[in-house]
Amino acid sequence: MANSQRIDADVFSLVFEGHEAFGNFMRLRDGAIVQSLNMELRLRIEEEQECVLGVFMQAIYDQLSGVEGGRGPEEVIVPFFPDREFAGRKLHIPQRGDKGALLELSRKNAAALRHERLRKEEFANPQEHTDRILDRVRQDLGMDVRPEHIECFDNSNLQGT
Helix, strand or coil: CECCCCCCEEEEEEEEECCEEEEEEEEEECCEEEEEEEEEEECCCCCCHHHHHHHHHHHHHHHCCCHHHHCCCCEEECCCCCCCCCCCCEEECCCCHHHHHHHHHHHHHHHHHHHHHHHHHHHHCHHHHHHHHHHHHHHHHCCCCCCCCCCCCCCCCCCCC
């Protein structure tokens, strides 16, 4: 992918699912994505999203410390500010435009990682997958307890009676 603005930036995004977070990192040089990494993170109980983003960013920068002399672009695009500062880097939260589109692309990459992980889990552990879906139905419908029995009724063949 290339960007017409010839942006040099690092882009970070996270998608949260239960006690896990799925992160995506992209590095742009002259508007082109030259590097992309995905990472799964296990969350501690009641861990703040800002802390998770800080840990994710630090892990990526530690991993890349030997690449390109360990120094990436000065500009960093994030969905929200992390709980720590990164010396020599300017963090930016775009609202729209090309940088907003880059952040959205990164978020979609993280969501794709999450989706792939859940799809694999569905086949590896079907009961846990079923439990996760039923918990989501309970949350979405505002129920106090998880549904154990669901009935459906098709009224399309009653012809108005």
